[in-house]
């Protein structure tokens with residue numbers, strides 16, 4: 001009986017790690033549904049970008065208020081993990097405050113955790129107010145109705161609860177230490193919970209122990225639950241922001257990739273002497289489809305982008321089309337891609353590894369043509385994204401599908417392209433008149 | 442280009458005029474202003490003239506990769522046959538495509554935007570900028586997406602404005618957070634989607650807020666969009682849209 005709590009703890013810990021691993025596997029499988037692309041170049045630049053943007057949060061502070069609040073929560077998350085390590089060891093071995101022998105360092109750590117916990121509470125409350133009372137525009141766009149809104153608030157509630165459990169646990173512990181209760185060695189400095197502890201001054205030792213244990217268990221169970229909540233939430237970014245910033249596009253934002261299969265074809269057309277049979281070995285990798293109409297046509301990095309999206313809406317709030325009331329929202333492009341990817345992933349799982357046509361696709365079922373054609377390719381969304389997501393690349397791939405596979409461009413654009421084809425300019429002017437300006441005054 | 446090559450001259454730079462610069466009435470003025478400065482600075486330059494063809498940018502951004510590459514390879518063939526090494530253009534869309542998307546198709550050139558080129562000429566002492574005309578005038582600068590965010594060129598045009606001794610005032614959104622004029626991504630050639638407002642009006646309003654006398658542009662398409670915006674707001678009498686090349690040429694009374 002004595003070891004019962006330790007056994008329960010071990011089971012719960014293993015179960016949540018197991019469940020989490022399973023979900024991670026599912027994410028990796030889904031991301032791998034995307035096309036393979038080579039991103040093995042420029043490793044040092046990639047590491048630097050990750051260090052700067054994900055670890056250093058450089059893009060977050062472009063907007064100073066949420067940036068600063070986010071840094072608090074981010075630091076809180078990273079640093080309090082040291083505490084979680086102690087809790088896990090204590091939980092498994094029935095020890096109490098196993099790191100206490102660190103002495104002064106331990107006191108320093110506990111004090112830091114406590115101050116951070118308090119700051120996190122403040123930040124979370126401010127975040128909640130921004131979303132629900134101030135109702136900042138970017139949080140109440142149409143794509144934020146329903147689950148995304150609830151998800152955002154749930155995360156805040158969970159974080160708030162975790163911090164309250166943590167401080168309650170410390171306060172009860174501190175009180176027990178004062179009373180000299182057995183097992184509760186004097187350790188740590190409690191700048192925040194020391195203040196709450198006075199609330200518990202009338203409580204007996206057994207009651208305090210009950211309170212301390214309850215808070216301890218709720219805190220760690222909450223953390224393990226939160227870990228498994230990630231897969232269903234925009235909160236996944238706390239893990240994926242790192243690979244995502246690593247694999248993000250390098251080089252000028254204005255550079256769009258050239259399709260190699262088209263290059264081969266155009267070379268053949270332009271060089272009549274080229275032997276069409278000289279390239280057959282390569283022509284096998286000619287894609288049978290140009291552009292993207294569904295998630296499998298996107299690259300795996302674009303799919304990773306979709307899972308990483310924090311739904312913060314910085315992209316949408318900078319988007320000129322969205323600002324002027326068009327339907328396009330780059331955030332929605334990313335959310336749609338993730339939702340569709342999940343759907344395809346489930347479909348494949350349910351059908352033993354093969355995708356059964358479900359009559360849906362990313363184009364039209366999720367993302368309308370009206371949205372795609374409203375984009376000015378201005379890169380504001382790419383610049384604004386704090387985790388280096390590129391919504392524009394998905395829009396462009398889908399336009400490519402519409403034009404190259406379906407000839408479904410708006411008629412004005414068809415005219416423009418017809419002009420380029422016939423007279424080398426987007427307008428119906430004769431190429432022979434190109435130099436006329438030099439003869440005018 | 443054909444003529445100078447026939448005469449055995451290898452010009453210092455090829456001026457890529459672009460479709461707007463060749464055909465659009467407003468943009469032709471920019472072309473002419475830039476040419477005047479080039480002549481004033483004794484730059485030996487050439488144009489492709491009737492051998493130039495659309496870079497393919499609007500086709501690519503509309504999704505037609507095939508048409509884009511056809512255009513690109515045709516242009517590359519022409520330029521490579523003349524041994525072109527350096528290109529200058531007053532259009533950020535041409536600039537971006539020539540600089541970033543042509544190399545992968547066999548077109549390796551040094552490509553500069555005209556605002557960068559003008560700065561080079563200044564630094565080399567080949568032109569000077571007289572401040573008189575624009576001294577103290579409030580000028581706001583609109584960052585073209587394909588020059589700014591797309592290629593990180595924010596300072597070259599601003600330096601030129603400062604050289605005019607003008608008072609450079611920034612709009613609410615500028616540099617990395619500059620707001621698009623609404624023309625990019627082939628939008629120039631189609632009607633906008635349904636919404637509450639046109640993008641160029643939004644941007645023009647930001648420019649008007651600065652109380653500037655001149656909106657400096659560095660792209661023929663932005664120029665058109667903002668000129669239309671100013672007209673739409675009936676502010677033609679109080680604010681003018683001018684390309685940086687026009688500002689410099691006008692300051693020099695060219």
Ligand code: SF4
Nearest residue numbers: 319375376378379381
């Ligand atoms: S690139 Fe397109 S989606 Fe992104 S901000 Fe600009 S217009 Fe909006």
Ligand code: SF4
Nearest residue numbers: 309310312313315385
């Ligand atoms: S794409 Fe980036 S900026 Fe846009 S909502 Fe997602 S995380 Fe935020």
